[in-house]
Amino acid sequence: MSCPMKDFDINGVRKDRVVTTSNGYQLNAPFATQRIGEHGPLLLQDNALLDNLAHFNRERIPERNPHAHGSGAFGYFEVTHDITDICGSAMFDTIGKKTKCVTRFSTVGGEKGSADTVRDPRGFATKFYTEEGNLDWVYNATPIFFIRDPSKFPAFIHTQKRNPQTNLKDADMFWDFLTTPSNQVAIHQLCILFSDRGIPKSYRNMDGFSGHAYKWSNKKGEWHYVQVHLKTDQGIKCYTSEEAAIIAGRDPDICHRDLFENIEKGNAPSWTVYIQTMTEEESKHLPFSVFDLTKVWPKAQFPLRPVGKLVLNENPQNFFAQIEQAAFAPSNTVPYQEASADPVLQGRLFAYADAQRHRIGPNYNQVPVNCPLSKGFFNPLIRDGAMNVNGNFGSESNYYNTNSKYEFLEQSRPIQEHQEIWNGPAVPYEWVTSSGDIDFIQATTLYRKVLSKQDGAQARLAHNVAIHAANCKSTDLQKKVVDMFSRVDEQLGNDIRTEISAINSSNGKPKL
Template identity: 75%
Template sequence: MTSKDNTNSSDVRGDRVVTTVEGAPINEPFATQRIGNHGPLLLQDIGLIESLAHFNRERIPERNPHAHGSGAFGYFEVTDDITDVCGSSMFSEIGKKTRCLTRFSTVGGEKGSADTARDPRGFATKFYTEEGNLDWVYNNTPIFFIRDPSKFPHFIHTQKRNPQTNMKDPDMFWDFLTTPENQVCIHQMCILFSDRGTPASYRHMNGYSGHTYKWSNKKGDWHYVQVHIKTDQGIKNLTNEEAVQLAGENPDCCQQDLFENIQKGNAPTWTVYIQTMTEEQASKQPFSVFDLTKVWPQKEFSLRRVGKLVLNENPLNFFAQVEQAAFAPSNTVPYQEASADPVLQSRLFAYADAHRYRLGANFNQIPVNCPYASRFFNPAIRDGPMNVNGNFGSEPNYLAQSKKYTYLQQDKPIQQHQEVWHGPAIPYHWATSPGDTDYYQPRILYQKVLAKQPGQQRNLAHNIGVHVAGACLEIQKRVIDMFSRVDKRLAADIKKEIQRASAPRAKL
């Protein structure tokens, strides 16, 4: 399948005669039916009415979050044998290629926001496999702000606009994150407010599953898995000031960079790795394997190479192939399953449901979302708005005893012998842990990782300071106190940056 196939799948007239949507030729596109030369319009002018009515409906709801993004087509190629870990057909042999679409995005901004906003970046890839469409809905950071899914709508609201002023609000932003129970965010904040929070381009950033998944081989042996997608172009980030400047000069710089490089034949590539962990190893870790705010130490769980992701084809139409693309972690294939990570579990519902709202119940029939490599057959899922694939014709709309159906999954022993859960149903608030547990990994990031990168400890303090300088004094104190639990020097530097950023305002 090519992007051209995706775009031109409808009956578009080849002779370029301009028509109404029903195919009737239009004689004069800009003339309107009126009484006399300058009299009132006539309602019978179907061409005008059709044009205006469609114009009023040509926008679809933007994603909430991840509204602003860019995308490109390409392929995934297997370079290393991992069939001992995963039995999915896309990994069946070295050299095998699977067509894919990747969409990069920012999280909190609206559709027209700047590419250089300080924000995590979405890194979502749809693989068109012969076992169905597989979506890896990842980010460019290996961890996230929360581990309680119930907090997600609240968190996203604080990253958007104040309901009264309709402006971004640093008090909202930091109030939520510095609340003692929500300081599980501290690791993500240290990444976000380093220069890693403003990638120079989509080509120069990594992608991470963040969540723990469960992969099985065809024998039924299984592992916990995390995926790393590492850029072959090298990591490049912007300073806070460079990002702000670009937001004004060229807010679509990452879109431009991706499109123009692919157009010139400079296809960006990423190397895909996995980390694996057994159930026994997971039980011995000082953190839960289902905790989205923690990384797996690579010294203990080394990266294992899997393959290469190549993006070499621009979309022919952004709306049709990127804006309408629907990614969801519930779109999976045999031998790749979700773990018990509660945020991942909630995303299994929320993402697909968001697309039913944005695009309609039959969003899977839109060409860019169609599982063309495997096809779709489920006669109980039919009807609904914009059903365009024949609706299964005369097939019964239930699983009828008189018909023959084939089931393949029953031959794959995936779940039966894996984790066994016991206990009552309880309300569990996974708040910030007592003691130092949630501050250990960000401390390592600050003291061991950023320390080796010239200027990055300083930039982290600077970026936090200039951002929180617009918040009230109480919030500023809470920010300083929170980061003091990571490192006292970091907190002191943030305080200095707040004072320096606040000084010009005081003079006003």
């Protein structure tokens, strides 16, 4: 039997506001404890006390491993342009149509209590409550990422965490992994991370990107590779490293505060949503793989096409229930939006949903913020498990029995069997950095053609890398950092070397 809620409001608060234990026993005094005499030992039979303490011990669910520190809000997505030739999803079928959503912004490497102003590629995840089920866009604030081999993700994230002996952040760990020749595919992301955009002033002042290529189909079965861009309507604003360090000590939750207070004042932030599209034939003529998460698609060749607006206009009523328990996974999708063969995306399809099963439990989609709002959820095979609270489908059989009616709608829309066709042996493959320059070309273009047009941006990139790499204990590792960035541009490498050497000299370490 499901829990009767007629005497509760939408937040689970009793309408009569009578305070009870978790099993409904009414409390006479909130802080009285049962004991022998006024000053004797406590009694084990005091369930009110034990209920309180035991729940307190368990009120923190495991924090996310990456993306532990975050903020969020509710809002809507509104269609402003017709893209039904690209995607048949119902959320796009009518100009002006609005879909309710929740967005969570986050840093990647830090713990839950870390500062908002660290240099970090931020997460930008949105759950859309569509009429066809929940759709999660689990994106980042940078258009690319550090890796393209999914097996390297745990190792990479470990280098952003703490040294297992010292329990301190460790610059040697960070740069040792990234300067390893096979991992230097990260160079483009590093140039973005250590540029001005590495520390946004607020979540309202940063963009979001799908990074991966996805596969979107129209209702005729025609499909394209698609990347999604969310461009802030508030403009890009960033902190310098020095500004960020000061603010981290003064107000470590500044981005969280900024988001909440602006929405509270009615200053709802918004993003214009665009897509880039590419045909399968066009993908065959790229100088890189369409499935390479470390590459951007040239906008001159694949222009941005407007789709709609994302608006966040509602703060959560309870942060834990609605943001901390919000569970995002790229495997949560809807008809006509599918994953491509991008290997990192393929790995995330399992890893993200599995992380939520570990963090919240196997029935995490029964938590209200994760529930599909339109027609609910029904699958007689997915039953039981910890914290099953939706009635567990009552007397429905736990298999597909021959006496019950089940509707399967897959046949009503195009499926992938007539799209990409894969054929080949099963082989182990590590997608390492190319021995040539292909993995450095876009980083060089960023440095020479983009940052050169922004006053002082090239110098700030060199400075930001240098002050971070100067924390390395090993000068050999510092030289590897210089050598790697010299492949982007000789001047960049020289500027980094000069500043590291100056810092080393002031700290009694050898110059490079």
